[in-house]
Amino acid sequence: MKVDRRSFLGLGLGAVAGVTVSPMPWKLIDDVSIWTQNWPWTPVPPNGEVTYENTVCTLCPGHCGISVRKINGRPVKIEGRKGYPINDGGVCLHGLSSLQYLYDPARIKYPLIKKGKSWEKIPWKDAITLVAGKLAELRGKGGPDKLACIADDNKSIISGLFERFLTVFGSNNFYTMDSMEKTWNMTLKKMHHIDASAGFDLKNSDFILSFGCGFIEGWGSPVHNFQINSSLKDNKAKFIQIEPRLSHTAAKADRWIPVKPGTDADLALGMCCEIISNNLYDTSYVSDFTKGFNDFSNMVKKNYTPEKISVTTGVSVSEIKALAVKFAKAKTPVAIAGKGRGYKAGNLKEFAAVHALNCLAGNINKKGGVITMPFMEYGNWPAINMDSIASSGIAKPEINRAGSVAGLFSKINSSEKSPVDILFVYQSNPCYTLHDANAMEKAVEKIPFIVNFSSVMDETATKADIILPSHMFLERYEDVPGAPGLVESITGLSVPIVGPIFNTKNPGDSILMLAKVLKGSVASNFPWKNYQDCLKKITGNIWNKLAKDGYVKKNVNLPYIRPDADFSFSAKNTGYIKMEGNEGSFPLILVPVDNMRLLSGDFASSPFAVKTVSDKVIKKHDILVELNPATAKKNGLAQGDYAMIATPKGTAKVKVHVFEGIMPGLIGMDEGLGHKAENIFIKNKGVNVNELVGPVMDTGSGLDAAWGIRAKISRV
Amino acid sequence: MTQEQKKRKNHIFGMVIDLDKCTGCGSCMVACMSENNVPFREDESDKKRSITWMRVYKMTNGKPFPDTEICYLPRPCMHCGGRDDRGHSPCVSVCPANATQYGYDTGIVSQIYTRCFGCRYCMAACPYHARYFNWWDPKWPGEMEKYLSPDVSPRMRGVVEKCSFCYQRYQAARDKALYEGRDEIKENEYQTACTEACPAGAITFGDLNNPDHMVTKMVQPDFHHSRKPRNPKAFRLLERLETNPKVYYISQRDWVRKAGDNYLKGEWEKLNKNRSNSNE
Numbered sequence: 001m002k003v004d005r006r007s008f009l010g011l012g013l014g015a016v017a018g019v020t021v022s023p024m025p026w027k028l029i030d031d032v033s034i035w036t037q038n039w040p041w042t043p044v045p046p047n048g049e050v051t052y053e054n055t056v057c058t059l060c061p062g063h064c065g066i067s068v069r070k071i072n073g074r075p076v077k078i079e080g081r082k083g084y085p086i087n088d089g090g091v092c093l094h095g096l097s098s099l100q101y102l103y104d105p106a107r108i109k110y111p112l113i114k115k116g117k118s119w120e121k122i123p124w125k126d127a128i129t130l131v132a133g134k135l136a137e138l139r140g141k142g143g144p145d146k147l148a149c150i151a152d153d154n155k156s157i158i159s160g161l162f163e164r165f166l167t168v169f170g171s172n173n174f175y176t177m178d179s180m181e182k183t184w185n186m187t188l189k190k191m192h193h194i195d196a197s198a199g200f201d202l203k204n205s206d207f208i209l210s211f212g213c214g215f216i217e218g219w220g221s222p223v224h225n226f227q228i229n230s231s232l233k234d235n236k237a238k239f240i241q242i243e244p245r246l247s248h249t250a251a252k253a254d255r256w257i258p259v260k261p262g263t264d265a266d267l268a269l270g271m272c273c274e275i276i277s278n279n280l281y282d283t284s285y286v287s288d289f290t291k292g293f294n295d296f297s298n299m300v301k302k303n304y305t306p307e308k309i310s311v312t313t314g315v316s317v318s319e320i321k322a323l324a325v326k327f328a329k330a331k332t333p334v335a336i337a338g339k340g341r342g343y344k345a346g347n348l349k350e351f352a353a354v355h356a357l358n359c360l361a362g363n364i365n366k367k368g369g370v371i372t373m374p375f376m377e378y379g380n381w382p383a384i385n386m387d388s389i390a391s392s393g394i395a396k397p398e399i400n401r402a403g404s405v406a407g408l409f410s411k412i413n414s415s416e417k418s419p420v421d422i423l424f425v426y427q428s429n430p431c432y433t434l435h436d437a438n439a440m441e442k443a444v445e446k447i448p449f450i451v452n453f454s455s456v457m458d459e460t461a462t463k464a465d466i467i468l469p470s471h472m473f474l475e476r477y478e479d480v481p482g483a484p485g486l487v488e489s490i491t492g493l494s495v496p497i498v499g500p501i502f503n504t505k506n507p508g509d510s511i512l513m514l515a516k517v518l519k520g521s522v523a524s525n526f527p528w529k530n531y532q533d534c535l536k537k538i539t540g541n542i543w544n545k546l547a548k549d550g551y552v553k554k555n556v557n558l559p560y561i562r563p564d565a566d567f568s569f570s571a572k573n574t575g576y577i578k579m580e581g582n583e584g585s586f587p588l589i590l591v592p593v594d595n596m597r598l599l600s601g602d603f604a605s606s607p608f609a610v611k612t613v614s615d616k617v618i619k620k621h622d623i624l625v626e627l628n629p630a631t632a633k634k635n636g637l638a639q640g641d642y643a644m645i646a647t648p649k650g651t652a653k654v655k656v657h658v659f660e661g662i663m664p665g666l667i668g669m670d671e672g673l674g675h676k677a678e679n680i681f682i683k684n685k686g687v688n689v690n691e692l693v694g695p696v697m698d699t700g701s702g703l704d705a706a707w708g709i710r711a712k713i714s715r716v
Numbered sequence: 717m718t719q720e721q722k723k724r725k726n727h728i729f730g731m732v733i734d735l736d737k738c739t740g741c742g743s744c745m746v747a748c749m750s751e752n753n754v755p756f757r758e759d760e761s762d763k764k765r766s767i768t769w770m771r772v773y774k775m776t777n778g779k780p781f782p783d784t785e786i787c788y789l790p791r792p793c794m795h796c797g798g799r800d801d802r803g804h805s806p807c808v809s810v811c812p813a814n815a816t817q818y819g820y821d822t823g824i825v826s827q828i829y830t831r832c833f834g835c836r837y838c839m840a841a842c843p844y845h846a847r848y849f850n851w852w853d854p855k856w857p858g859e860m861e862k863y864l865s866p867d868v869s870p871r872m873r874g875v876v877e878k879c880s881f882c883y884q885r886y887q888a889a890r891d892k893a894l895y896e897g898r899d900e901i902k903e904n905e906y907q908t909a910c911t912e913a914c915p916a917g918a919i920t921f922g923d924l925n926n927p928d929h930m931v932t933k934m935v936q937p938d939f940h941h942s943r944k945p946r947n948p949k950a951f952r953l954l955e956r957l958e959t960n961p962k963v964y965y966i967s968q969r970d971w972v973r974k975a976g977d978n979y980l981k982g983e984w985e986k987l988n989k990n991r992s993n994s995n996e
Contacts, residue, residue, distance in 0.1 A: 041853065042872040045753070045864035076865045077750055079912060090915030093746040105858035216739040216916075226915040230737045248740050251786045258782045501859070596741045607857075608749055611760040612742040614774065619761045628781055660776065661784040679857070680758055 048072025054081055054550050056480045056492035057095040058473045059603050061153070061179075062086070062221040063483045063490075065551065066095055068474070068497045075099055075474065075497050080223070085490050085553050086483055087223040094599055095223075097606035101472055102501070104606075106457045106679040108469035109502040119467075124505070124513075127468055132517040134449050135169065138421055144170025144393035146421035150405055150428045151176055152602055155376060155481040157538050158508045158531070162426055165511055168386055168525040169518075170393025173420070175405045177428055178345035178703040180338030181484050182403075186701050187351040188372055191359065191570070192563040196372035199487040199556070200334055202228050204368035205237060207330030209323075211264045211337045211354050212243040214594045216252060218341040220485035222596070238330075240323065242267060243339075245591065245626070245668055246661030257323070258663055261589050261708055262579055263313040268335070268353040269570075270309030271324040273300040275360050280328035282362025285562065290359065292568030299571045332368030333361050340594030340671070342484065343433070343601050345404075345703035349575040359565040366559040371487045373556070380540040387521035402702020405430055406695045409443040418446040425452045426507060427470075429602050431459040432675065435695040435706055436649050437688055453507045458604065459677045470507040475500045477532055478508075479539060479546070489554040491539075493546045506531045575700045581648045581710025588631065590647055590667045590711035592689045598672030605672055607681035616657045617670050623686030624657040626668035627713070632658050635713050642716040645669075647709045649694040652687040653716060667711055728801065728823040728925040728943075729881055730962035731911070732934045732950070733790055735972055737918035740788030744770050747913030748792075750863075751882060753870045755854030767848040769793065769879040770910050777971045787972045790919065792910065793846040793879035794953065794961030795825045799942065806959060807838035807847065815876075823924075823962055824881050834874040843954055844961075847878045881921075882908040903929050924962065935964045951976045 003011075019025060048071045057066045057078075065084025069077040078098045080091035111127040112119040122130075138146060149166050151159045154176050163174045176182075184198040202208055202225070213219045216229050229252060232239055241253035242264060250256040259267055275281050276297050286293055306320040313320075327333045337354040338346060355370070363369035386394065399419045400407035409430065412418045423444075434440040437459075444450065444463045452464035455472045470476075473494055480492040505513075508531030515526040528534035536543050542552045579589065597612050599605045605613075616624055625645065627637065637643055637656045645652050645667060654669070662668045673686030698705035748754065748770040760766045770792045777785040798804030803818030805825050815831035816838055839847045853873040856864070864870060867884035871877050889906040893899065903922050911921040922929035924937050936946035942960050945951065950966045951973045967973055974984045 037872075037874070039853065039872060043856070043861050043864055043870050045861075045866040045870070047866040071866055074862060076863050077909075079747075080915070087915070089912075090917075091743065091913060092741060092915055093743045096743060096746040096750055096913060099750070099863040100860065103858050103860040103862060107858075216741065223915040226739055226741065227917070229739065230916045230918070233736070246781075246784050246786060248786075248788075252736075252739060256782070596739070607756045608746045609742070611749070611756050611766065611768070612745045612772070613760075615761045615763050616774075620759055660778075660780050661786060663781060681756070 045076075046072065046074075048074070053495070053497055055474065055497055056494045056550070057091070057098060058478065058480055058494060059094050059098065059101070060218065060222065060599065060601060061484055062092070062223060063480050063492055064091055064095055064221070064223050065492060066091055066098070070497070073498075075102070085488060085551065086221055086486065088227065090223040090227055092222050093597060093609055093612060094606065097608040098474060100606040100608055101456075101603065102474050102498070104456055104679055106677070107455060107472070107502060108457055108461065108467055108504070111469060111503075112467045114465045122466075124503070127466060128513050128517055131451050131466060131468070132514055134422060135514070135518060139170065139389050142389070142392070143421060144389055145173065145396045146419065147171045147424070148173035148175065148399065148408065148420040148422070149424040149426065150430055152427040157378065157479050157535055159426065160378075160381065160538070161508055161511045161526075161534070162424065164381070164384065164525060165515060165522070167394065168384055168390055168522050170386070170390035172394055172398050173408075175400070175403055175408055177430070177433065178404055178406060180342035180344070180346055182703060183345045183348055183351050183701055184338070186348055187355050190348070191352060191355055191566055192372065193566060194372060194563050196374060198485065199371035199373040200336055200485045201368050201371055201487045201558070202334060203231065205332045205334045206235070206368065207237065207327060207333040208239045209327055209333065209335040209357070210239065210241050210249065210253075211268065211335065212339040213249065213336050213342065214247060214340040214596075215239070215241075215249045217248055217594045217596045219338060220342065221483035224483070224486065244663040244666055245593065247593070248596065257315055257319065259313045259315055260663070261591055261666065264337070265347070265350040265353040265576055266304065266309050266312045267315060267320065268350075268357055269300050269304040270306050270313070270320050271327060272353070272356050272360060273304045274306055274321050274324035275328045275357075277301065278325070280325065281360040285362030285565075286360070289562055290565040290567055292566050292571050295571035296356070296567035299573055303573055327357060328361060332363055332366070334358060334363060334368070334370055339707050340592065341600065344707055345698070345701065345705055346707060347577045347705040348698050348700035349570070352570045356567065356570045359567070362562070364562045364565075371556060371558070372563060373487065373489065376481050376489055376491065378538050378540065380538045382525075382527065384525055385521065390521065400702070404697075404703045406434055406704035407697060407702060409434060409440045410695065412443040412446055413439055418448065420447050421449065423447045423450045425450065425454070425460055425464065427454070427602055429458045429460045431463060432688060433601060433690060435690050435693045435704055437690040438650060453510060455504065456603075457677050459675065462677050468510045469502070469504040470510070471496070471500050471504050474498060475504070476506045477535055479535060487556055489556070490551060491542065491546065492551045495550070508534060575698070577696050577698055577705045579708055579710055580694050580696055580706065583710065586647065586710035586712050588665055588667055588711050588713060589708055590645065590669060590689070590692060591708045592693065593626070593668045593670045595670045595672060598670060600671035604675050604678040604682045607679070610681050610685070618673065618685050619655060621685050622655045623670065623673050624655045626657050626659040626662045628662050628664040628666065629658050629660065630664045631666070632656060636715050637713070643713050644716050645692065645711055645713050647692045647711040649709065650692050652692060654687060667713060726821050726823070726925060727923045728962065729795070729886075729921070730823070730924040730931050730964065731792065731908070732920045732931045732964045732966060734918045734920075735787055735789060735965050735967040736969070737916045738788045738790060739916050740772055740774065741915065742772055743913045743915055744790050744910035744919060745772055747909040748879065751865065751909035752868045752880070753864045755856070757852070765851060767850070767877065769848070769877070775972065775975050785969070785971070787967070787969065787975075789965065790910070791844060791846065791953070792963060793825065793881070794844050794959065794963050795823060795881060796959035796961050797823060797943070798960055799958055801943070801960060806841040806843060810837045810841045812837065822886065824883060824886075826883065827876065827878055827880060829869055829871050829875045829877065832875045834876060836876060838876060843957055843959065847876050850875050850877065885909070931964075934966065949973070953977070
């Protein structure tokens with residue numbers, strides 16, 4: 001057939017038109033758009049029966065009760081636990097992210113041993129045998145006191161097992177991280193000569209004077225305090241926040257009083273002066289129950305008049321006087337201390353100055369006041385029997401008398417040979433959380449053998465020689481005693497919500513296994529089959545209730561006897577710490593900021609939590625620091641500019657966020673960033689403020705009281 | 717209750733957020749992400765790309781130190797009803813695929829992921845930036861896929877998502893009521909994840925069409941005037957766009973209420989003078 005150009009075009013167009021009006025191309029387009037787009041990797045979560053199981057969250061010292069929603073036994077959601085005494089249904093963003101900690105890609109899946117610079121998998125039996133071998137060797141050399149342990153607290157049975165292990169091994173070098181709880185305990189000891197922890201009945205207080213406490217930023221038991229904060233207006237209670245920066249707590253307070261950083265004690269004593277001068281204190285309490293009052297009174301009237309304090313703190317004389325009068329005239333005023341979350345110890349004399357206000361008001365051990373809480377103790381630990389090696393080890397003094405981890409590490413750094421041969425690290429991350437973190441890392445590197453019991457590869461775990469990985473809290477039984485500042489003695493029970501998903505152990509079991517392998521006297525002090533058996537026996541007569549209800553609560557029947565107050569400690573006008581750095585070279589002050597959305601303690605923030613952080617704090621991998629517009633201008637910096645911060649301890653490159661709410665002359669830097677280990681969602685973002693701030697050892701408490709450091713900032 | 721309200725058996729689910737109680741903690745954001753299988757990426761600092769069905773904004777009164785004040789404002793989807801709740805929400809009005817629809821029985825603006833083909837017209841239309849696009853396929857690291865809930869479909873790339881007032885919880889509450897042989901669901905049986913999680917108790921959720929529910933008592937919506945709040949301390953965002961949102965905010969602070977809309981110089985003061993003179 002002859003096809004000329006015309007008929008070719010004609011047939012072609014005809015064919016195209018024909019195909020177009022047929023369904024074929026349209027069906028093809030439809031099919032292609034479906035079959036190229038229904039990728040099989042969009043997950044379809046399996047369905048199943050819904051159940052709820054209760055447990056207790058231990059990501060922070062708040063110890064909230066949580067309820068876990070499960071589908072066919074698979075945990076899918078964390079919710080608050082209604083009726084739990086600490087938090088009654090509330091839960092914070094970190095607790096809500098607990099499942100992200102369970103499945104954290106940085107979790108340690110099996111025991112690891114360091115070979116050169118890399119990790120190698122090692123079976124549990126071999127790991128335990130190796131560690132026991134090193135321990136036996138140390139004992140054999142007569143140096144059991146060279147075993148040290150750093151744990152998160154000294155209250156739970158697991159930490160009790162660690163402490164017991166050290167004692168029967170022959171060492172009293174058991175340390176817990178410094179925190180405001182330790183300082184409050186010492187404050188009560190110095191001012192009341194009693195062994196107690198501080199509880200604050202803030203729910204019933206009508207006037208709360210907070211010296212820098214991050215009341216809604218994670219201070220004490222965070223959710224418990226959120227709920228109290230919400231009830232303040234209904235209870236016609238007033239909350240006054242004293243700090244140099246507009247934190248969330250300051251923003252929500254009835255009044256924010258900006259003070260120059262480090263002058264909290266001055267303000268407290270200035271208020272004491274005003275209260276005493278006008279006879280507004282609880283005269284019956286002071287006359288019947290106190291000593292050293294005259295010395296104290298004379299001292300403050302001489303050195304801390306409102307006129308003098310006004311210059312020191314930057315607060316007007318009238319404001320100081322008005323505040324003092326309001327505090328004293330309130331029905332149930334409470335003054336609280338412990339900056340930010342209270343994870344750092346703070347200055348003992350400063351706490352004492354704040355507590356002096358409570359003593360003047362006589363609001364101790366009454367409803368709405370400061371409550372001296374007896375230490376919680378389980379009475380069922382069997383008697384310890386030590387062999388001669390242990391006894392001689394215990395007789396030697398602790399490496400750091402005050403029990404401070406910062407002090408311990410400083411000692412290691414300054415000694416030619418480390419006084420610690422073997423270090424246990426349980427649920428702590430000192431290489432990240434200690435001030436002068438870089439130097440502390442160097443100290444850790446000096447220790448010949450480190451055993452880490454962490455569940456996740458954090459900064460301290462990366463420095464270990466062997467890791468005996470622990471279950472994450474959702475996988476283990478654990479007693480959970482108390483929470484800071486509460487006025488009820490509560491013990492919660494954490495239960496396994498899932499079977500262990502990796503080859504990890506309950507740390508209580510790890511230490512029991514070590515003890516058994518060591519045999520002899522050490523093993524004899526651990527008569528329990530496993531940790532669960534130990535948990536049941538030690539909790540003794542509260543076990544049944546604990547297992548049934550998930551918690552045991554003991555109320556405090558107020559009012560009870562007020563302890564005598566000794567003002568002579570506060571009467572001595574010494575012991576206040578100075579910020580490190582000289583003003584000439586470092587004209588600004590770097591203050592760490594506790595951001596509720598970023599965890600700054602033993603655990604790093606979850607991907608969910610990091611996601612909620614503002615882009616005025618994290619931008620890609622940079623941290624933004626807060627500067628008052630005047631300070632920014634003075635240093636030639638604008639919003640978003642890169643800058644170099646230098647402190648006596650180090651330098652860091654940061655970005656600038658201009659914020660009106662921070663006092664001029666200050667640099668505000670969020671805690672919880674600058675992680676070098678952990679998962680990619682938090683790693684290498686920002687700077688660890690602890691690298692820039694150095695420890696300042698408090699002569700009164702022996703703890704690291706630093707909270708800030710002098711600094712300078714310059715354009716990059 | 718008016719005759720109209722008595723006749724109507726429809727729900728008008730809404731939310732009241734007390735900005736004086738909100739602490740800015742971010743629990744609502746995480747509860748929402750956890751409940752609704754919302755993904756996360758390595759870098760979430762680009763907030764134009766970050767998927768946050770519930771997002772907490774930080775507002776400041778703009779005054780210099782020490783008179784600075786800040787306020788946190790949680791913003792879920794407003795579930796706009798359009799004028800007189802006729803269902804002409806900005807996003808519903810523009811969707812070419814009918815992927816988003818207004819539910820007349822609940823007042824909830826729904827999103828059907830399988831219908832959405834990602835034209836993002838709804839995102840352009842939404843004045844509250846409450847809609848988010850999946851530019852990438854979500855990836856859950858390690859074994860985190862195990863924590864996903866079967867009650868909410870995980871989305872793939874190319875699809876727009878937004879707050880649904882935890883519709884799966886409404887369905888569960890209805891199922892429970894049906895199983896127990898009753899018609900109505902109780903106030904405490906259907907609560908969104910953010911409401912439940914808020915540790916400060918700043919969020920309240922319920923049926924604005926039910927005079928016994930907390931939300932109604934708190935804001936006293938005037939059904940004759942587009943559900944505007946009678947409570948002078950309550951306000952809605954961008955009220956004058958007439959989107960008729962279902963999320964109300966309460967604040968004792970004047971500057972916070974002023975921040976709820978855009979005003980010309982002196983306009984806010986003039987409006988307030990009128991308000992305080994009225995009988996409401």
